Amino acid sequence: MAPQQRRFTRLSRSAALIATAATALLVLSACSGSSTGTATDSGLGFTPADQVADSAITVWVDAAREPAVAAFEKKYPNIKVNKETYDGNAGGSGSFQTKISLFDQSGEGWPDVVWSTQTNDASWASKENNGQQAFAAPLNKGWFDQSFLDGFSKGALDPVTVDGTVYGLRNDLAQVVFWYDQSLFTQFGYQIPQTWEDYAALSDKLAAEHPGYILGSVGDSFVGTYVYYYGAQAPIFQSTASTFSSNFDDPKSQKMTDLIDHMLKNGTLVQDSVFSADFVKKYQGKVLGMPGPVWYTGAIFQSKDSLNVPAGQIGAGVPLHWNGDSIGTGNVGGGVWYASSHTKNLEAVKTFLQFVTSADEYQVDLAPGYPAYASAAQKWIAKQASGGYFVGDFEKNVTDAAGEIWSGWGYPSFSPETAYAKVVVPGLAAGKTLASLTSDWKTEMVNEAKVQGYTIQ
Template structure:
């Protein structure tokens, strides 16, 4: 998921978080079989740094990245010609298998790694993979402060293991022209959202206020609601409980809207929903901060008209004091503990995550606060939106519900195989919750967690 991170503008052949987390959409047996593969890399030629060995600032840095971040690393290379480095794109599907192979052979690790899967930090910082370097003593305190709460999910057992590249906080996207035309008010609570959705189904059948047939159902609704599916309560301890009221209220909210037809059984990237978008029949859609640029705007997606789409703060659940958001993505930079050039590696990771030179033109909302302020000018001058969405996006940054955290088990495939499958097959969200609980519990236990 992914967050999501960013695709190339106007080239969304696959949604950002879909690409980023595609390896977790497979069935469990396939994932287990994949873990048995030994995939040779042939990229890195350095071995592990020997204990006590001094850093070598002339040692070449091997960078692994996705194609979207590659131009940023090329930009760093051009700005730092004295830093020896080699940039390679890699297949995220085989990342963990390759790291295990390198651990056995004692060589081949990348020095700097960009991952599209935020959960990777939980695995790569664990004893099982022993890859990620703690960054607390390497990144200056003022730089860490500039991230605010954005690096919270990079912190495992009290140590900072990654730097966040971008954020994917949830907001409520809506078509302002349609809302004005129909005389509707933007909902500020989920009860108002439900009531408006039922009203839309009756007064304007065929129009949508959201979708439920995709794995983003977890990020946009369950996570934002505080449903404990990845709640880390201690070292190797998690809470998974789909009977929690914060889980069941999601089903209570959406199932009536799905039955009424104003929330689609498809996902935002399915052809039937894209067709409705191009027919200007998407009234509202809860979704990540990148939806504006990569769902509503592109010609091969909703192709919304200029000046019609706006963002509003996420609605609030009854009894809550905060209108919590979810998070669909957000890539991360990690530094290898095996690197022979530690300072060069973390300097590069820090530059990628914080440089105004790079982040000001980034495709998605920068995680580093000062860079986000510079990035906002691009959004302000865009001309696509009915009003500047940046204040709303900024307001959601610190409202991503802290109950969920990165874990060594992945949630996309179980969510797809249980709840989403029920929805797409004509059933209810509520019908898939018990099986989701069972599958997640099994995965968590297989990953070494005690489940409460």
């Protein structure tokens, strides 16, 4: 489908307010030659740097978000952007925090905008460090219009809200649904599962009747943590502002551990990364179905570099949940844009953030995932559904799942992915069961929490 060309009209609702604030700061800085004002009197919730009119903004993105910058530059050619590509903090690498800490030590060099694949960075980016004010600027204390912030889907900004203050803007939601290949389900005469119990029972039938076909992978750290345990509402990663807890003995945790071990044993869950060449080589045309985030649409199923499934086969079922329980699906990323409190061009940063999170030119026409901004999400999902690629209740199930993300998962200043990658991935590869690894997995997460200063419960 050809991209729709639309004008974005929300960007300057409070441009006059920001321009006035910026002008005042320029006048004051011209007199004093140094930063002026305080977080209290700035009207923004933080102490702004001396503003430099028309200064370039430095934006950090991963490779997948480069189109967002290109779309912005096309729409706003008069705003100069210095784009720097980094790993996007993928896999909980910690590169975002490490780099910012170095700038905090030197007192200079901060980027103006940072993209992160992780939803837990607000826990550290909202705190002072090395005598510097928090890197992430508050967005709901006078800088951004509340009417704009209210446009995000319900709960979308919860992971980046600390004590009532919003420190980042979600780019997309990453709700999990059950993806299925309707042609294979029809061929085999199977029913699409709706519960984890259905899923496990289906795995036994598939293993016995069609060996070699699969129902998913646990070879990626984001899958084992966010798709399976998060989706099972298992309390293995919970936190408050100062505490952390991990409970693998909870019934839902134990049931998920047993389910994964059972399906690894019967061969319907595999250990290959879904992004690996081996996964494509071994399982192209053999994925009956698998739970996964909404961004699997373009990244896995439609991608010519991945499964490249023809149109008219893939559908999105309801999120898997335990029999008798309400749906509480997982969330796999859904990256975040952060604005630096040290920026010297408030107006340009605001314009950039509003564009990349809500403008049709990026979020509807180019973005690979379900937008966190509600109006863009409606258009995005309608566009996906109208293209004729997906089958079944794709639009309804994906949209419903956006409001069914489990609220019990934690967002501390570290990711569960690092411990999973360190303990579980090599352990499973060595032939160990997941049940035999959960104790070490928990210990690794607890140790990370202690290093970050959390009290263990």
